[in-house]
Amino acid sequence: MLRFQLALPADNNAPLPVCPENRFGLIMVEKDLCNSCLIAVRVLRVSLVDELEGQIESLVDVLVSREVFTRDDREEVLCQPGPRARVRKVLDIVECKGEEAAKIFFSVRNLHQASRGLGKDRHQSTDYNKVKQKHKDVLRRRSESMLFYNTRHGEKILFSEHYVNLLLVDGHQGIESKRHEVLTFGQKRLCLQQKSTHMHRKISPKELFASASGNRPVKKVLVTGAAGIGKTILVQKMLFDFGRNKDYFSFDFVIHMTFRDLNLIDEPTNFRELVLRKNRHLAKELDNILGNDDKLLIILDGFDEFRHYRSCDVDVFVTEPDEDAEVKEVFGSLMQGELLPNAFVMVTSRPAAISHIPVGCIDRFVLIAGFSLAEVQDFFFRYFQDAALADRMFMLVSENELMLTLCYIPAFCYIMCCILKENNDFCRESPKTMTDIYVQYLVALLRSHTQGRAETFLQGQGSGTVQQLSDIVLKLGRLAFQKLMEHQTLFYSSDQDVAALEGCSLVSTFLDKTLAQEPGCTEEIFSFAHLTVQEFFAALYCAASDHPLPVGLEDTVSLGQAANNGHLDLFNRFLSGILSERNASFLSRQVGLCCQKEKVDTYRRKIVTELTTLCENGAHMLNYLHCLFEQQDPSLVLAVQPKTLRVNVCDETLSQMDYNVIKHFLNLTKGKIKELDLTGTGVTYEALRDLQPLLLRCESLWLGENNLDMETVQVLSDVLQVSESITHLGVGWSDIGDDELVALSCAIRVKKKLKELWMEGNRVSYRGLLSLSDLTPDPLRKVVAVWNDLTDAEPVTVSTQDSITVNFTDDNMWEAWGEWVFKRCELSSNEKLLTVLHKVCNISACLEAEWVMTFYRQLAQLIKSRIECCTEDDMCKKLRKFERILKLW
Known part of the structure; x- marks a missing residue:
């Protein structure tokens, strides 16, 4: 069929060439369209909407002057919600008016496009560029100060003087990992330092939207990281650099929103209004800004704090910036490219929430790994502003494994420095647990702020001061607890629990206050300085008030459902630490918070009972081990006396702190370990080597769904050569091949204690299986090798071995x-x-x-x-x- 380029007439007699500026003007159409502009309006409709949305008002004015449109037509067009809807209305009216109107429309459109091309640079250099520079000035002013968690009123800490570089890593580690991530950072950090960079490429902020391969543009970036790891600080860094005209940003505009602010919107809204809530200075040029969305970066911070985060994978979309919808629908449309498809979008979130983002549209996953050891030292120097003092404090922290591990997380690093500064080292023995650190943080800030800001308050109250402090802390705790149970991090001034704190000078020590602009009013909004601080105060309230203890540490209907996805893990760990005898006594002396002895005793009995049950039935127990560790009481561990000792911590990427609590528990128990399940925990050579003395006590050891390289297999081989206990070993889906299996078979021959070897789903061939032929059926009564690379003819030596299973034959076994x-x-x-x-x-x-x-x-x-x-x-x-x-x- 014959096709040709469409050249639409400039008037009734002569054709006008298509303007080079028009991206959609060169189009191949059917031959019979050449004499019909009316048909062309229909054929080119989609392209015309994209092309004309930024200039429709001026084009309508010309059509009115040419008497193609009436004044009523003009009013009808301008009443439409948004530029794209106005273009569609223009095309509808043109179609109704017929062929002659369509010819004049294309004539006007082509001339308009040509003149727009000539005036484009001039326009960009005047109003547009003026607003662009003003916006940069606004962002620089908003981001130039760093807000620490106990910054005094009026105190200004320059961002440029205190920012410490964060380590950003290309890629993500297990998107389905849902457990609380505050303590899962330590091991990830060590792994990132030790593994080669081909697995995890280090990147800088300026590379976030740069394609590594160059094949696919990076439009949507998801930045994840643990609580306090620096996600918001990274956002502030980007805004600060953009405001200072850093040349590595190719965007004309950066729009910043937080999900905390989006939580305040209860009614349908549109993207235009969301932008203008805090950027009224953009109103004049907003149509041009959104029209040039390929030069627009939208940053959305704190997705895990969004109250609608579970329902953002929407089926209802908006396509226009002026189209009203629920906030979650606007966000979902933006992420899935239905709204502003050419815009660049960056979302930050804790890992626990990211499976609710429509991840199919994400072009790059970035993990914030926090500070390196050198950057921890740099942070200490910037905080203390004295090299000798900073070195001394850093050495003090370096001697404590827990404190040093936590300092890789910027928020904890700051808290540690705060404790050191306020207490001139430590007010008692070095912290051993997270609760210890937060208890000292609480006492240090109360002491600092009551001395520095409420001196008259202290002098006037005398012996009643401690009681006053405890009342304030309990009120803060009640607020924290009630909102934590409701998944809320923002509180209105009209809230009853917030109102109860009115007039208290100490509230600003722990609560941040901001002003929210709502239609017709301005309202104060409060939040705890950090979500972990809210979790700590919630645990304080639960421990020191009459509120009953949670029914179960997981606080779910059943362990299997795990409905909170780790939502209350850290709360429960804090609760256990506060109810320990040493912290309960310390808080009573320092703050006047008294935990009832009956509640302390009840909680301790509960931990012993539940851990005993978990050991016997083999259910997941990692968070219980953390709660036990927070107690720091060996007698409590010794009271756990199950009939059989099973330790199941499977399906969760383990951190260094996780390994510490496992070792703490098992080192204090006696006898054989019936079963240790490390399935799918990301176990490494270093971690397995560290656990080696405990592995010697295991009867069944499950290491499946981990990447077991030769180094890790060698640790297993060392265990098999020495252990008198281990009889069952599982290494299914662990990527082992023939060489690794040969190493294991050599080790099994030494003691000949292993009875069952499960290695399904690996790379083993018949060559590897032959290395086990002399070990079956004694001692190996069962070798499971299904789903391996067994494609060649089966050797006779294997086919005659009943104990080696290479396919599904034994119904009883399966x-x-x-x-x-x-x-x-x-x-x-x-x-x-x-x-x-x-x-x-x-x-x-x-x-x-x-x-x-x-x-x-x-x-x-x-x-x-x-x-x-x-x-x-x-x-x-x-x-x-x-x-x-x-x-x-």
Whole structure:
């Protein structure tokens, strides 16, 4: 079929060439369109909307002057909500007016485009550039001061003098990891320093939107990191640099919003209004700014604090900046490219919330890894402003493993410096737990601010001062607790618990106050300086008030559902530490907070009872071990006396602090460890070497779903050569090959104690299996090697070994395997359950046995019960998908 370029007439007689500035004017259309501008209006409709949205008002004025449009037509166009809607209305009116009107429309449009091309540079250099510079000045002014958690009123700390570089790493580590991330940082930090950079590429802020491959543009960036790791500081750094005209930013405008502010909006709104809430100076040029969205960066900070974060994967979209919708729909449309498709977007969040972002649209995942050791030292120097004093304080911290690990997180590094400064070292023995650090932080700030800002208050109250302090802390704690249970981090001045703090001079020590502009009014908004501070005060309130203790440490309907995704993990750890005898006594003396002895005793008995039960049934217990560690009481560990000692910490990337609490518990227990489950924990060579003395006591050791390289396998080999206990070893889906298996087989021959070896889902070939032939059936009664690289003909020496399983033949064995997997599913969170389902739902390709039918029916029933209790729409959708698959069985 013949096609040609469309050249639309400038008037009734002569054609006018298409303007070079027009991106959409050169289009191939059917031959019979050449004499019909009316048809061209319909064919080019989508392109015309994109092309004309930034100039429609002036184009309409010309059409009125040419008497194509009436004044009523003009009013009808201008009443439309937004420039794109106005273009559509113009095209509708042109179609109604017929062919002659369409010819004049294209004539006006082409002439308008040509004149716009000539005047574009002039326009960009006047009003647009003037607003651009004003916006940079505003951002620089807003970001030039750094707000620390106890900055005095009127105190100005320059950002440029106190900012310490953060380590940004390209890529993310386990998006389904949901547990509280404050303490999971330490091990990640060490791994990043020790592993080669080909796995995790270090990047700078200026490279965030630069494509590493150059093939795909980076439009949407998700920045994640632990609480206090520096996400907001990174945002401030970018705003500060943009405001100072740093040349590595190619954007014309940077729009900054926080999800804390977005939480204040209860009614439908639109993106234009969201921008203007804090950027009224952009109003005059906002149409041009949004029209040039390929030069626009939108930064959205603190997604995990968004009250609607569970329901942002929306099905209802807005496409115009002026189109009203719920805030979550505006955000979802922006992320999925329905709104401002050419704009660049950066979102920051704690890892616990990021699975609720529509991640299919994310072009780059960036992990903030906090401070390196050198940067911790730099922070100490900038804080103390004295090299000798900073060195002495840093050496003091370096001697304490917990404190040094926490200092890699900027927020904790600051808290540590604050304690050191206010107390001239430490007011008692060095902190051993996180609660110890926060207790000293509380006492240090109370002492500092009551002396420096409320001296008359102290002198006037005399012996009643301590009671006054305890009342204030309890009021703050009640506010923190009530809002934590409701997933809230912002509190209005009209809130009853906030009103109870009115007139207290100490409130500003722990609460930040901002003013929120609402239609027709201005309201004060309060928040704790940091979410971890809110969690600490909530635990103080629960410990020292009449409020009953939580029913369970996980605070969920059942361990398996894990509905809070770690929401209260840190709260529970703080609660345990505060209810320890040493911290309870210290708080009573220093702050007047008295924990009832009955409550302390009840909590201690509860930990012993629940840990004993968990050891016996093999359920997940990591957060309980942290709570036990916070108590720092060896007698409490000794009171845990289960009939069988099972330690299950699977399916969670373990940090150095996690390993510390595991060792703390196991070093104080006696006898054999029936089972140690480290499945899917990201275990490393260093961690396994550190645990080696404890591994010698294990009977069953499960290390599946970890990347076990030769170094790590060598640690296992050393254990097998010495241990008199280990009889069961699991290394399934751990990426081991023939060489690693040969190393293990050599070690097994030394003691010949190992009875079962599970290594499904690896890279083992028949060559590797042959290394086990002389070990079966004695001592190895069972070797499971399904889902390996067993594609060649089976050697006779393997085919005659009944104890070596390379395919699904033994129903009894696989029924037992199904029971083990199902139990694991019952105890897993919904996120981990999905991970397991992806694997086990593939076994149908291999099996048609009766036990598989039973297994799948059990899983379907489990999924149904999870859906009934699930409150997250996105999670329900994913679970229903597997429910439909399993119903086929």
